[in-house]
Amino acid sequence: MAGSTLGNLFTITTWGESHGAAIGVVIDGCPAGLSLDEEDIQIYLDRRKPGQSRFTTARKESDKARILSGVFEGHTTGTPISIMVENTDQRSRDYGKIKDCYRPGHADYTFDAKYGFRDYRGGGRSSGRETIGRVAAGAIAAKILRQLGITITAYTRSIGDIVIPENEYHYDQITENALYMPNNDYAARASDYLAECIRKQDSSGGMIECAITGVPAGIGEPVFHKLDAALCSAVMSIGAVKGVEIGDGFQAAAALGSNNNDSFRLDAGKLTKATNHSGGTLGGMSDGSPIILRAAVKPTPSISQPQDTVMRTDCQELTDTTIEITGRHDPVIVPRAVVVVEAMTAVTVLDLLMRNMSSRLDSLIKFYRS
Amino acid sequence: MAGSTLGNLFTITTWGESHGAAIGVVIDGCPAGLSLDEEDIQIYLDRRKPGQSRFTTARKESDKARILSGVFEGHTTGTPISIMVENTDQRSRDYGKIKDCYRPGHADYTFDAKYGFRDYRGGGRSSGRETIGRVAAGAIAAKILRQLGITITAYTRSIGDIVIPENEYHYDQITENALYMPNNDYAARASDYLAECIRKQDSSGGMIECAITGVPAGIGEPVFHKLDAALCSAVMSIGAVKGVEIGDGFQAAAALGSNNNDSFRLDAGKLTKATNHSGGTLGGMSDGSPIILRAAVKPTPSISQPQDTVMRTDCQELTDTTIEITGRHDPVIVPRAVVVVEAMTAVTVLDLLMRNMSSRLDSLIKFYRS
Amino acid sequence: MAGSTLGNLFTITTWGESHGAAIGVVIDGCPAGLSLDEEDIQIYLDRRKPGQSRFTTARKESDKARILSGVFEGHTTGTPISIMVENTDQRSRDYGKIKDCYRPGHADYTFDAKYGFRDYRGGGRSSGRETIGRVAAGAIAAKILRQLGITITAYTRSIGDIVIPENEYHYDQITENALYMPNNDYAARASDYLAECIRKQDSSGGMIECAITGVPAGIGEPVFHKLDAALCSAVMSIGAVKGVEIGDGFQAAAALGSNNNDSFRLDAGKLTKATNHSGGTLGGMSDGSPIILRAAVKPTPSISQPQDTVMRTDCQELTDTTIEITGRHDPVIVPRAVVVVEAMTAVTVLDLLMRNMSSRLDSLIKFYRS
Amino acid sequence: MAGSTLGNLFTITTWGESHGAAIGVVIDGCPAGLSLDEEDIQIYLDRRKPGQSRFTTARKESDKARILSGVFEGHTTGTPISIMVENTDQRSRDYGKIKDCYRPGHADYTFDAKYGFRDYRGGGRSSGRETIGRVAAGAIAAKILRQLGITITAYTRSIGDIVIPENEYHYDQITENALYMPNNDYAARASDYLAECIRKQDSSGGMIECAITGVPAGIGEPVFHKLDAALCSAVMSIGAVKGVEIGDGFQAAAALGSNNNDSFRLDAGKLTKATNHSGGTLGGMSDGSPIILRAAVKPTPSISQPQDTVMRTDCQELTDTTIEITGRHDPVIVPRAVVVVEAMTAVTVLDLLMRNMSSRLDSLIKFYRS
Incomplete structure (x- = not known):
């Protein structure tokens, strides 16, 4: 498979350079029948736009998506769904x-x-602009997932050494600060730190x-x-x-089995886990x-x-030489990358959900014989 | 692509269950002309065998590879190279x-x-026995990589909270202790810790x-x-x-750009990096x-x-119930997984090296017109 | 994708050489829950065995499939389902x-x-023995297809210039003659022709x-x-x-549109075609x-x-030289290839049926929300 | 792999509907360093344009390719190379x-x-307009192939039952008639036949x-x-x-082995074939x-x-109903499909040439160690 295509059933192929004529994505394998318009895409693209706070560059990018x-x-x-964003700023300049x-x-x-x-x-x-195509595809995948009862929420957990402790997450605050952190106080601290970086x-x-x-x-x-x-x-x-x-991740390397294992228990007749050290996967499948x-x-x-x-x-x-990179640059990539992580995650989960449909013979029989 | 196949040009397909008749792998796309015999495979398989120390289970597994x-x-x-290891212990038992x-x-x-x-x-x-196929394939990939001047060395960096500091690596000690740690002292401490775990x-x-x-x-x-x-x-x-x-990994999340960037410099006319925070990749390509x-x-x-x-x-x-898992079990997975990480890495690097051959038109022309 | 793997969801990877240790196939992505034993495979393998008539070689091949x-x-x-047939005749000989x-x-x-x-x-x-893996995989695919109400029937239509006219097919006679022809009289004529060839x-x-x-x-x-x-x-x-x-195939090149088009009509409320020049596909999809x-x-x-x-x-x-190829050889490949065509067809249709399950959003929703 | 992507290393993904906003293709994996401009694409696109003769529709399609x-x-x-052709005729109409x-x-x-x-x-x-993307990709593949000394020539061999005998091919006449036939006399006869069809x-x-x-x-x-x-x-x-x-194709079904086999011979020290019944492939590889x-x-x-x-x-x-399809329609698809066959062939051959580069270990070593 060529480098710019991802996925097996729900596939995305991104194309485009930062200062080329346009940038875009082709989504193939998207199930038919989804209600979709350009606004569905635009909402996601706007989340990665610069110029939203003093920590993202003030460059003007209109980034209007066309289907x-x-x-x-x-x-x-x-x-195939082809989505394109024209690059408005292509004037020749001195690089x-x-x-x-x-x-x-x-790179x-x-x-x-x-x-x-x-x-x-x-x-x-x-360029980071390549992620426009990813985010547009993610907007579509996320819309489908919502109809399946699946929600994806990404946010900034830390900036520098300012890390929000797990018990201080306030998900409703994610969109209340320019850093997409689930805690406005930590976001304020991170802002100060970034001002210092600048x-x-x-x-x-x-x-x-x-x-x-x-x-499921x-x-x-x-x-x-x-x-x-x-x-x-x-995501990588x-x-x-x-x-x-995933889950406890690198912390699991220092853990004991008795603590790391999540015991199973029944809750109203349904299997659940007492803890979630595994981060929702066992044997590489969702649990x-x-x-x-x-x-x-x-x-x-x-x-x-x-x-x-x-x-x-x-x-x-x-x-040998030295270089000073002029122009305005974000002092941190994280806030703009939040929606990209969400997009890549949505695309991946949807692809595997589609793939899973034929795992059992009885599903196949039910699908084709009823 | 089905779940048990990995790779694009150098592909591996593993098969087999822990207590089935056999376990194996089919390697397709392996370049012709490599000198190969069963001993090349066996050396790698023996590195993942249990029973090598008191921290790996004493179960007897012969694991003889047949090509x-x-x-x-x-x-x-x-x-296609088909490699099979028969499961010698398949007697019916009470599970x-x-x-x-x-x-x-x-799982x-x-x-x-x-x-x-x-x-x-x-x-x-x-079961961990599934990795037999991976390791057999990795043995072949690693043999090819060595002929290209590429070496892969995996080792145990930490067990529990016993972590070898980066400046205390002694690579020659990796094979001197049963835990494959590049520091015998830390290995001794880790052994004590594992004895305690048991x-x-x-x-x-x-x-x-x-x-x-x-x-390159x-x-x-x-x-x-x-x-x-x-x-x-x-690896995941x-x-x-x-x-x-990769490289500084999660530490990079707390770092400053001025410190995280690796400056380039010329060394005897050749481009090198002053540091290696990036861990050898820039823009997702080897640097x-x-x-x-x-x-x-x-x-x-x-x-x-x-x-x-x-x-x-x-x-x-x-x-609801409780379970006590009887039988002998390794108190730690890491030492036996070292060779599996090496194998997966070898397979991945070789596949991308093969893929890279057609990146440039001049290479294509040189290949077919000379 | 490497050369010896076919399919996207139901994938088959064949391996093995004519006179190597064994020959086989790995089938990955087979839906769970299919009742399957070695006899299911053997029945298909036996159909490609030589020695069944005087027009297939008398070489003794046992070809016992092991799962x-x-x-x-x-x-x-x-x-993954791994199936192997050991090559019994591997003695060193003078080639x-x-x-x-x-x-x-x-080749x-x-x-x-x-x-x-x-x-x-x-x-x-x-060697033709490579098709053992294909046929074994086809046996599994065909068994699944039968449960979906799909049947595949391959047969010999012609040998040399002895071609059975379409209106003289008697499907019940396919297994009554060693050439798998749906007309015993034509089969008799073809036998005479092959005897002449020998x-x-x-x-x-x-x-x-x-x-x-x-x-569907x-x-x-x-x-x-x-x-x-x-x-x-x-099949190629x-x-x-x-x-x-497919359908009229090369005859369509000489046809008129008014004749080649299959008109649609309703039959008991169900859409059908008055003719089948298209051979069951329109726009590359089954009709x-x-x-x-x-x-x-x-x-x-x-x-x-x-x-x-x-x-x-x-x-x-x-x-320069001349060669006379000694030993017994089939005077015709066709009869033994009939089951191979059936197998390749079964594998392909099943793969696309599985792929089709996620074509519509409503199917996806029904699958995961009910 | 999703339906609209073809190829493994040189991959093409087409998108677009007949009367949508635009139609296009993304080519990924194209070797770097090829001189390329929009005119290279346009020359190929113009070959599939309608309105070139009285046997292709007079609809006006500008089909200007943008890279x-x-x-x-x-x-x-x-x-990735993204190529787009805007659909100029998108006005709402009564279908x-x-x-x-x-x-x-x-369909x-x-x-x-x-x-x-x-x-x-x-x-x-x-719609046939989907082939715009295929032809654009084929133009690029064909340009690379020419630099490797490979030429692809497609032409109309027959229309209805007017078939040019193999010994009456005049390749220089292909572009001299609107039907792309390598014989102007047969083209004239085919023209009369098509006029009759109209x-x-x-x-x-x-x-x-x-x-x-x-x-090679x-x-x-x-x-x-x-x-x-x-x-x-x-092509299908x-x-x-x-x-x-391929080669003798369906004629081979009626042939004798003694006639169908192409004997090898040396010509100036180089292996050649005395005949080419095989059509240039043996064992599925080029000969x-x-x-x-x-x-x-x-x-x-x-x-x-x-x-x-x-x-x-x-x-x-x-x-049930009847339909008369109004508007102008080509009485034959063949002449406009000639360049599409050429394009699909070019894309396929290039992909396999790229794939072949890693077939031998010595090639791999030479590539990376010199």
């Missing part, structure tokens, strides 16, 4: 040193190493957490396309993510509990401090 | 409560939920680290089949793994530095303490 | 000129060209036809994984097949009529007449 | 009976059966032949993704194709000879004669 196919009379037809330099923490060098050259305008394909021409990392509720037990395809493996891959494929964990995933996001690599790096001279030779 | 196809006159032919109970921390319940019933003998498909009828988690050296820059397929995303998925698909990180991956492994779920759980009665109703 | 995984207490578990010659009409040369060398024993991977040290081609009934309308995935495209690919992948057509497929099978390439060819000398140089 | 991504400074970057009727020979009924409803405007996704409000089928030269031996992935199987699937996925054959493929194309299903059919009433009940 070009796959929807007829307000409903998905089952055929200066960025054209020849390898920015530390960016400039690796793109050159792989393909022999690169589209250096604004990060090209490795002053120091520096940036900060952070952590995104995502909770998925309503997934048994979703995921052992042994390689397990739910947790698929979620990790999807987001540019700045450096680690992913009916909320699925809890955390992603570590590195600090924004673009900082205006001078940094040592290497550049390619006109005669294609490498030479 | 059934794809090798002729000592070399791979390019056709007692395990047949009807959902063991906490195991019993989720297999039932997905498929309607399960092979309850020894964990069936979710006494308490408990088990411990731990962390595996894996270093891959020699991978540019390997990985943006934006979804990135090297880091593929590695995470492959191992039974007890609950988290995966030429060692690739560093860590996996969190949960404690062995089988413990002999009584645990609350739910069972299915003869009339298929659920009822 | 190694994926079946527990008589039912499929949803995990003589075959080792160094490129047999006309065989000897192309295997060498691709992989640098080949397993020359009995055709290696390109006398002349020659071989004959023929045509296989396959009818699939009971497939709408199966197939436009625009590339259409039902007809998938069937063609699956059988060694000696050189052409595939509810019987699906009719025909495959052209070339003559057995192994003939004992002397043939011009090229050989590779000890010093790896090419030189 | 939206994946090309920078005139060269492909290795990232009359077509909205509710199932046109004979069309109206099967789309409804699969998805519950359909985009009835101009055939929706099953007079009778009828349509005609025909046959397309395609010759691929310059493919060994391309194709046994046993399921063979070159011939992949070509058949790709074109709307009106009902049969595909170095020209690859010859033929596709049977059914008559245009849209004819203005009255036809019996079934319609869906306002209350969703089915009822």
